[in-house]
Amino acid sequence: MKRLFQGAAVAAAIALASFSAQAQTPPNVLIVGQIAEPKSLDPHAVTATNDFRILVNLYDGLVRYKDGTLEVEPSLAETWTISDDGKTYTFKLREGVKFHDGSDFNAEAVKFNFDRMLKEDHPFHDTGPFPLAFNFSAVEAVNVIDENTVEFKLKEPFAPFLSNLAYPTGLIISPAAVEEYGKDFGRHPSGTGAFKFTEWQSNQLVAAERNENYWDGAPSLEAVVFRPITDSNTRVAEMLAGGIDIMVEVPPDNLASFKSDSNFKVAEQAGPHVWFGILNTKEGPFADKRVRQAANFAVNKETLVNDVLQGTATVAAGPIPPAFNWVNSSVEPYPYDPERAKQLLAEAGVEDPKLTFYVTEGGSGMLNPVTMGAAIQADLEAAGFAVTIESYEWNTFLGRVNEGLESKADMAEMAWMTNDPDTLPYLTLRTEALPANGGFNSGYYSNPELDQLLERARRSTDQSERAELYAQVQEIVHDDAPWLFVANWKQNAVTTAAVEGFELEPSFLLNLKDVSK
Amino acid sequence: MSAYILKRLLSIIPVLFGLSIIVFLVMSMIPGDPAIAILGSYATPENVERINRDLGLDKPLVQQYFIWIGNVVQGDFGRSFALNRPVLDEVLERFRATLILAGVALVLCSVMGLIAGVISAVRQFGWADKAITFVVLAGISMPSFWLGLILILLFAVRWRLLPASGMYAIYGGGDLKDLLLHLILPASTLAVVAAGVIARLTRAAMLEVLRQDFVRTARAKGLPERQVIYRHAFRAALVGVIPVIGIQAGFVLGGAVYIETVFQWPGIGAMLVKAISTRDILLVQGGVLIVASSHVLFNLAADVVQTMLDPRIRA
Numbered sequence: 001m002k003r004l005f006q007g008a009a010v011a012a013a014i015a016l017a018s019f020s021a022q023a024q025t026p027p028n029v030l031i032v033g034q035i036a037e038p039k040s041l042d043p044h045a046v047t048a049t050n051d052f053r054i055l056v057n058l059y060d061g062l063v064r065y066k067d068g069t070l071e072v073e074p075s076l077a078e079t080w081t082i083s084d085d086g087k088t089y090t091f092k093l094r095e096g097v098k099f100h101d102g103s104d105f106n107a108e109a110v111k112f113n114f115d116r117m118l119k120e121d122h123p124f125h126d127t128g129p130f131p132l133a134f135n136f137s138a139v140e141a142v143n144v145i146d147e148n149t150v151e152f153k154l155k156e157p158f159a160p161f162l163s164n165l166a167y168p169t170g171l172i173i174s175p176a177a178v179e180e181y182g183k184d185f186g187r188h189p190s191g192t193g194a195f196k197f198t199e200w201q202s203n204q205l206v207a208a209e210r211n212e213n214y215w216d217g218a219p220s221l222e223a224v225v226f227r228p229i230t231d232s233n234t235r236v237a238e239m240l241a242g243g244i245d246i247m248v249e250v251p252p253d254n255l256a257s258f259k260s261d262s263n264f265k266v267a268e269q270a271g272p273h274v275w276f277g278i279l280n281t282k283e284g285p286f287a288d289k290r291v292r293q294a295a296n297f298a299v300n301k302e303t304l305v306n307d308v309l310q311g312t313a314t315v316a317a318g319p320i321p322p323a324f325n326w327v328n329s330s331v332e333p334y335p336y337d338p339e340r341a342k343q344l345l346a347e348a349g350v351e352d353p354k355l356t357f358y359v360t361e362g363g364s365g366m367l368n369p370v371t372m373g374a375a376i377q378a379d380l381e382a383a384g385f386a387v388t389i390e391s392y393e394w395n396t397f398l399g400r401v402n403e404g405l406e407s408k409a410d411m412a413e414m415a416w417m418t419n420d421p422d423t424l425p426y427l428t429l430r431t432e433a434l435p436a437n438g439g440f441n442s443g444y445y446s447n448p449e450l451d452q453l454l455e456r457a458r459r460s461t462d463q464s465e466r467a468e469l470y471a472q473v474q475e476i477v478h479d480d481a482p483w484l485f486v487a488n489w490k491q492n493a494v495t496t497a498a499v500e501g502f503e504l505e506p507s508f509l510l511n512l513k514d515v516s517k
Numbered sequence: 518m519s520a521y522i523l524k525r526l527l528s529i530i531p532v533l534f535g536l537s538i539i540v541f542l543v544m545s546m547i548p549g550d551p552a553i554a555i556l557g558s559y560a561t562p563e564n565v566e567r568i569n570r571d572l573g574l575d576k577p578l579v580q581q582y583f584i585w586i587g588n589v590v591q592g593d594f595g596r597s598f599a600l601n602r603p604v605l606d607e608v609l610e611r612f613r614a615t616l617i618l619a620g621v622a623l624v625l626c627s628v629m630g631l632i633a634g635v636i637s638a639v640r641q642f643g644w645a646d647k648a649i650t651f652v653v654l655a656g657i658s659m660p661s662f663w664l665g666l667i668l669i670l671l672f673a674v675r676w677r678l679l680p681a682s683g684m685y686a687i688y689g690g691g692d693l694k695d696l697l698l699h700l701i702l703p704a705s706t707l708a709v710v711a712a713g714v715i716a717r718l719t720r721a722a723m724l725e726v727l728r729q730d731f732v733r734t735a736r737a738k739g740l741p742e743r744q745v746i747y748r749h750a751f752r753a754a755l756v757g758v759i760p761v762i763g764i765q766a767g768f769v770l771g772g773a774v775y776i777e778t779v780f781q782w783p784g785i786g787a788m789l790v791k792a793i794s795t796r797d798i799l800l801v802q803g804g805v806l807i808v809a810s811s812h813v814l815f816n817l818a819a820d821v822v823q824t825m826l827d828p829r830i831r832a
């Protein structure tokens with residue numbers, strides 16, 4: 001028996017030693033560690049940033065975000081004009097572009113894309129559902145003017161339209177491929193992008209190769225491979241072991257060690273993300289503006305972003321994140337001032353205000369909700385609030401919060417990522433956006449002045465006027481404090497030292513065209 | 518024998534039927550629905566209604582169930598909302614991966630457990646027994662996901678001997694050698710806990726058997742000790758251990774959930790967890806049915822093996 005063990009041990013040692021060249025990624029092929037398996041590679045059928053990170057490399061939209069900004073620039077459309085009433089957008093399309101399947105990109109293809117999403121009687125509408133189609137709900141009709149000119153008629157002026165077109169929901173897919181694969185198009189994607197889809201092995205990888213004929217210049221990488229690695233510890237281990245070249249969403253705990261290791265490069269970029277507490281302005285202590293402001297003074301946001309989130313976020317000042325740098329807002333976050341908070345509570349005449357605080361256990365963009373919830377609770381209690389936390393699993397949480405906080409809670413955690421400063425306040429802070437009307441104003445905040453500003457800002461087609469209007473929005477909401485303003489997330493990624501030309505975008509998308517290794 | 522197996526197989530059908538009703542009810546009772554899971558923070562009542570209509574979830578529950586069961590009988594398990602592909606494709610692919618992992622782990626843990634158990638029984642209270650008991654206790658007490666991470670850090674990160682995660686290499690892999698390399702760490706991790714249980718039971722069973730009359734007779738006949746232990750005692754002890762291995766098979770399948778997550782093994786456990794959190798009811802149904810059937814089949818197989826080893830049971 002002893003001899004058997006010794007034999008086995010020696011055999012195992014030899015076997016291990018003979019495979020010493022583990023985990024080398026192949027040259028000129030970039031392997032990306034993703035956080036999950038994509039749901040689909042049909043850009044109109046998905047909602048997750050995780051999926052968008054793949055899709056922007058396979059497809060192009062009519063317009064795209066300029067590098068390092070959230071401003072739009074031409075992509076498949078070379079130029080466009082907007083009518084004076086802001087209701088007609090006419091796009092001149094790039095000529096000679098072909099989809100990966102060989103079919104032509106033209107005005108008919110653009111019309112097909114939007115009709116499929118928006119028209120219930122379209123022959124391929126059943127290849128959905130298309131959860132973010134409401135981004136284009138302002139579109140009344142898409143008309144083909146000629147082979148390379150397409151016109152969008154809007155029901156009413158809608159300034160975020162271009163920005164929504166640059167968002168992944170506006171990526172253009174090949175009609176021929178949809179006709180061929182139907183509901184399975186999401187597994188047989190065909191676009192015009194810098195990389196051409198090659199294979200999808202479920203739960204293991206999605207691979208794409210260089211598009212030699214890319215209209216914007218072929219990428220230098222031969223291929224990219226996206227690997228889903230759901231457990232963040234495993235993702236870190238795989239990065240350290242050399243099995244992947246890039247990993248996104250590095251846990252804050254590991255970021256410091258990657259930063260101090262010269263084998264790796266860390267990229268960080270603030271995104272259009274806001275983490276906040278919805279306050280119930282209809283009833284209870286937060287019906288009084290002074291109590292809401294008191295809560296904002298009472299919570300030490302610096303500690304939250306520096307200690308709990310370990311520097312992976314910055315302190316939020318209002319509903320419009322600084323990533324929209326074209327909005328000229330000078331509003332500063334509420335400072336941490338517990339004395340001021342107590343004073344405001346005294347002025348409001350409330351003693352030991354009791355709060356029920358909804359906390360979620362995790363969810364898209366929620367960062368570290370349980371610890372953050374506990375830290376917020378502690379700070380509020382120090383200032384004189386009595387806070388009871390109720391925590392819920394994410395889907396349950398969304399169900400409870402989205403129907404409104406009335407008679408349930410005084411405060412709820414929430415986070416949003418958007419692509420235009422219009423989206424978040426328009427959907428969550430307007431009087432019209434109460435849950436009863438199908439909106440997300442779960443805290444029942446209402447300010448007619450803000451309502452008017454938001455309507456004006458979304459109808460204006462003058463970017464500098466919009467910048468001015470959103471600065472006012474930021475100021476009013478900051479002062480009225482319908483939320484506890486907490487954090488703006490900085491996304492991060494780690495690459496091996498060999499990876500060149502990699503940058504994170506404020507849009508949270510992952511553009512790999514200019515990357516080499 | 519074959520009539521017995523057939524009877525046992527037929528008895529699976531009502532079990533699966535009942536199970537599918539329970540899963541359907543439980544999934545519809547937990548709060549949140551697939552549309553909310555798909556839409557996330559964009560889940561307005563209006564959007565939710567639109568998605569539910571597209572997915573056919575606006576129909577009454579009973580009707581949904583009968584539509585589903587009607588399709589299943591014809592071999593159509595429906596489409597996963599969250600993965601946008603046929604449930605059957607996903608479930609079979611995932612189950613294959615789990616079977617490979619759990620199968621190898623089961624063989625590993627049975628071999629390790631039986632050998633360790635026999636040695637510690639034969640050398641009762643000797644140093645080998647003490648060492649094995651210590652290792653077994655450590656193995657049973659260790660959380661498997663923690664052990665998995667430690668193994669990854671040592672073998673993949675520090676020594677770079679084995680791949681950290683996945684089932685096949687991204688490039689140039691796909692053959693049997695590649696698969697085995699990727700299997701070593703997760704299968705060993707999974708086997709450690711189950712091996713402990715088998716070792717302890719084997720030890721107890723062996724100790725009992727070694728004290729019985731037929732063993733004394735065998736020794737009195739002058740048979741070599743090796744033959745006494747392996748031909749007579751071990752075989753008798755095995756009858757008691759086999760059903761435990763059958764139960765461990767179920768444990769290994771269940772325990773695979775953590776291991777699959779840690780090692781990013783594309784198995785059915787990790788799939789089910791994800792499917793439940795996205796309220797992907799058809800995928801949950803498909804996954805549960807196949808896992809449940811395999812449990813029943815494993816136990817049946819254990820019973821059959823036991824019967825073959827011990828003719829007394831057949832009566």
